[in-house]
Amino acid sequence: MRKVWIVDDEEWTRISIREQIDWAALGMEVAGEARNGRAALEGIRQSPPDILLTDIRMPVMDGMALLEQVHQEFPGIVPIVLSGYSEFEYAKKAIVYGVFDYILKPIDEEQLAATLRRAAERLNEEDNRKNELVEMKIRINESGPLTKERALTRLVTEPGLGEEARRQALRKGGFAEEPEGRRQALAFEAANFADVATRKYGGDEGLASFALLNVLEELLQPFGRGVFFRRFGRQNEFVWLRAIPAEEDESEFDGFFGKLEGMLARLTELTGFRLYAGVGREFASLRGASGSYAEANEAVRNAGIVHRGPIVHSDEVSGRNEYYRYPVDKEKMLLHCLENGYKEQALDMIDELFREWTGSETIHPGSIRETMDELKVGIRKMLKKHGVALEQVTGEAAYDADGAEYRSFERMRQRLVRTIERVSDYMSASRKVGARKAIEDIVQYLQRHYAEEISLHAVSERFHLNPAYLSRLFKSETGQTFNDYLSRVRLDATVELLRNEQLKVSDIASLVGYENANYFLKKFKDFYGCTPSEYRNRHFR
Known part of the structure; x- marks a missing residue:
């Protein structure tokens, strides 16, 4: 699906x-609408569309x-561009901004649809050209880079690599001797790798990975010598063994990483990928x-938790040594609220x-992930008691395939809040259905057994409910208290029995459940x- 944004200050036009x-x-x-350019730009930065329909004359920021x-x-x-006739000459100046076409107001539906179809065709042609180039590069370079990737991946992931195996890995990785x-x-x-791969590459993660590899490699070239490669078998993991200049000291590190952060921002502009390093x-x-x-891998894995910027140093993770554990009483209270x-x-x-997690600079990310897992297990067990699986309630897999949900506080919170909302709504609906059924059963029981000795406590035991809860539930569902409803059932029965003149009033009292005639x-x-x-x-007479 191609995404379109509509920007016009006239609500009726939108x-x-x-x-x-x-x-x-x-x-x-x-995908979005806005009444001025500023609001549109904010939305577009969050989720860029494929096509932009915009008016020219608008408040705050014009077209x-x-x-x-x-x-x-x-x-x-x-x-x-959407424009009135009087604006058309002015609007044509926007050609320098790559405007595809102009639609005069009042807008003709068929003309706009035809223009949108042509815009989609151009986008498709551009996508095809890009894909053909990428696939050509893949075919040309397939054998060499893969061998190099495999060899260099062994160097960085196998600390116990033997001397001969290490020499072979160096040779295949492009080193005649150890540098x-x-x-x-x-x-x-890339924090949003799966999203971009779906949106821009039709879900082809291999193609998305190859494109990201090439752009990142090109942008890293001005940073000096080093070996850059993709970790073998991982589409969204890239490694740079950076050669540090002999003259570089600690005072120059900040300048280097400042430039690197600027490069990552540029990469996002070019590709849409948001990278952590x-x-x-x-x-x-x-x-x-x-x-x-x-250390680098552990740092990037925890980037969205320990740091607000895109570059994280290993000591920012290792320096966090507080083990967090969610208090048992709070977990019980959370599950009680959900249930x-x-x-x-x-x-x-x-x-x-x-708030507690984000406000701490000492809690280790691993313990935060463990707490998330423990909460998920607790919710799963609670739902199991009610005969339903967590995945059935949330409509989502238990875990993201790439573990992305645990890579940042934002994603963890979004996922947990979504789970809480769906489980709570499910339990609330289930309780309403269950409560209504329970009260219906109790009402039928009272109508059949009103002549017997009946009390709120006895009925609660029979239907396995707490007396106080039953009292509140009965009033909520019927609009009457338990005792008032029971009295009404008995009095209605009394009226029917009064039709039989052979029955004495004292006899009727016991027949409808009153042992004390005066109270009756x-x-x-x-x-x-x-x-x-x-x-x-x-x-009756």
Whole structure:
């Protein structure tokens, strides 16, 4: 599905475009709308569309300014300008911003649909050209790079590699002999790899990985010597064994990593991939590469937890040595809230938990992940008691295939909040259905057994409910208290029995469940305003 943004300060125009165009038939969907350029730009930066429909004259930021900014930041977006006749000459100046076409207002539905189809065709042609180039590169370079990837991956992932195996790996990795000088391992991962692969590469992660590999390798070239490769067998893991210049000292590190951060920002602009970089310690011999890489890999794995920026040093992870454990009483309270459908209380507890985590600089990320797992296990066990699996309730797999949900606080929180909301809604709906059924059964029981000795406590035991809970539930479902409802059932039965003049009033009292005749007479008079005998004389004689 191609994504389209509609930007126009006239609400009716936006509604008209959204409702009159058959988007599904065009293979498109409206991904966002805005009434001015500034609001549109904020949304586009969050989720870039394929096609932009924009007016020219708008408040805050007009269409020309929006087109200029989009052209700079997202050159792959296809812009289509909507303009009135009086604006047309002015709007044509936007050609420098890569405008695909112009639609005059009032907008003709068929003309707009035809223009959108042509825009989609151009996007498809560009995608095909890109894919052909990438596939050609893959075919040309397939054998050599894969051998090199495998060899270099062994160097950084097998610390116990024997001397002969190490020499072979060096040779296949492109080294005639072991290089001299200081080095440092950096590990790169895209936080949104799966999303971009789906959106821009049709779900082909191999193609997405190859494209990212080439762009990243090219952008790293100005940073000096080093060996860059993709970890063998991993589409979203890249390694750079950086050669540190002999003259570089600690005072120059900040400048280097500042430039590296700028490069990562540029890569995001070009490709849409948001990369994290993990940095390991220096090593003088390639025997130390595996240790440095292990540190870099651990750093990048925890980047979204321990750091706000895209580059994380290994000591930022190793320096966190506090083991966190969620208090047992809080976990019980959270599960209680979920089981009873108290969604807001459960969400408040999750907010409190993440405030504690994000506010700490000492909690180790591993213990945070373990806590997430423990909460998930607790929720799963609670649902199992009710005969349903967690995946059935949430509609999601228990874990992301690439482990992305645990890579940042933002993703962890989104996933946990989504789980809490869906489980709470499910339990709330289930309890309502179950409660309604329980009250229906109890009402039928009272109507059949009113003549017997009945109490709230006895009925609670019979139906395995807490008396206080039953009392609240009964009032909620019927609008009457348990005792008032039982009295009404008995008094209704009394009226029917009064039709039989052969029955004495004292006999009727015991037949409807009242052992104390005086209490029966009082209840009847309180409700009907007369005694049973007076009622019989008025209505049945």
